[in-house]
Amino acid sequence: MKFKLHLPPDKFNLPLAPMLDIALLLMMFFVLNLKLVTPQGNLDLNLPISAPNLVQRADVNLTDIKVGLHSDRNGVLTELTLGSKNLGNDDAAFDRLNREILQIIGRPGNPLTKDVEIEIDADFETQYRYVAKAISQCTGRIDAQTKQIARYVEKIRFAPPHKPKA
Amino acid sequence: MKLRPLEANSPDTDMTPIIDIVFLLLMLFMIVINFENSKAEDRTRLPKDGLAKPPEVRPEHELVLNFGYKRNRDGSKAESTPTVYFNDRDVEVGRLGIELDQERRAMEQQYGNRVIDDVTVLIRADADVPAGLVQQLVQKCQQNGFTKFLLRAMVEQK
Numbered sequence: 378m379k380f381k382l383h384l385p386p387d388k389f390n391l392p393l394a395p396m397l398d399i400a401l402l403l404m405m406f407f408v409l410n411l412k413l414v415t416p417q418g419n420l421d422l423n424l425p426i427s428a429p430n431l432v433q434r435a436d437v438n439l440t441d442i443k444v445g446l447h448s449d450r451n452g453v454l455t456e457l458t459l460g461s462k463n464l465g466n467d468d469a470a471f472d473r474l475n476r477e478i479l480q481i482i483g484r485p486g487n488p489l490t491k492d493v494e495i496e497i498d499a500d501f502e503t504q505y506r507y508v509a510k511a512i513s514q515c516t517g518r519i520d521a522q523t524k525q526i527a528r529y530v531e532k533i534r535f536a537p538p539h540k541p542k543a
Numbered sequence: 544m545k546l547r548p549l550e551a552n553s554p555d556t557d558m559t560p561i562i563d564i565v566f567l568l569l570m571l572f573m574i575v576i577n578f579e580n581s582k583a584e585d586r587t588r589l590p591k592d593g594l595a596k597p598p599e600v601r602p603e604h605e606l607v608l609n610f611g612y613k614r615n616r617d618g619s620k621a622e623s624t625p626t627v628y629f630n631d632r633d634v635e636v637g638r639l640g641i642e643l644d645q646e647r648r649a650m651e652q653q654y655g656n657r658v659i660d661d662v663t664v665l666i667r668a669d670a671d672v673p674a675g676l677v678q679q680l681v682q683k684c685q686q687n688g689f690t691k692f693l694l695r696a697m698v699e700q701k
Contacts, residue, residue: 417696417697417698419596446674452674502675518594
């Protein structure tokens with residue numbers, strides 16, 4: 378006589394908890410690394426239309442400050458100048474510009490420098506990134522203690538545009 | 544009478560739906576993070592600056608000028624000359640005067656003749672754009688009576 382044995386199939390218990398742990402960890406990683414929108418901010422630009430302020434302030438010995446940005450034909454910065462002084466062409470040059478401006482005005486928010494204008498004189502090809510950086514370094518710095526902007530000079534003026542290099 | 548002890552019931556929680564949801568969320572974030580990183584289609588790649596601060600108050604009247612390059616899918620420049628994206632079309636800086644004049648007239652009709660003094664021109668220029676063209680853009684705006692300017696930059700986080 379033949380017997381057929383009907384046994385219930387073995388229940389296969391896959392341990393799901395470790396997989397869930399790893400999935401949650403991965404999800405946390407991506408959530409924490411996600412920046413949906415990179416914040417954008419404004420650079421205040423007070424562009425006077427009037428003629429340059431050539432009045433020399435005898436009390437602080439200030440005239441208009443001239444910042445020059447010279448570049449090659451591809452727009453890469455070759456020389457950053459303050460007046461006739463060459464500050465270099467690397468990131469440190471912009472830090473030097475910031476220090477020099479601070480030296481000129483004395484201290485941030487100096488009321489005597491309220492009417493001082495900075496003239497940005499950039500070659501036609503100079504990439505805008507350098508101009509934006511120069512404007513930023515001329516207008517102030519982030520105070521390390523208060524994390525607020527310490528203003529140097531508010532009025533920025535562009536020199537008449539140069540012609541493109543032939 | 545001999546009684547058999549009851550077997551302890553192990554609580555069998557069904558984990559399948561929770562794993563489904565977790566994996567769906569995981570996929571969503573992986574895809575979104577890739578989009579965030581590529582940004583190939585962005586016209587203007589703003590310069591980064593530590594001093595750029597997100598605006599606390601939005602100007603009452605604002606004119607946004609996007610100045611950049613048409614770009615291919617891989618992010619490379621499709622054209623060598625940057626254009627201003629204005630009223631849904633690309634305009635070269637040299638030809639922007641007419642557009643700005645029309646914009647000024649439209650604003651004056653809507654808000655009154657003195658509105659131009661209160662309009663802030665927000666320049667969103669690509670970091671690679673030649674400075675001379677940005678200056679020309681500012682000049683064109685000034686010639687049409689606009690006096691307030693803001694430069695837009697990405698906030699550089701150190």
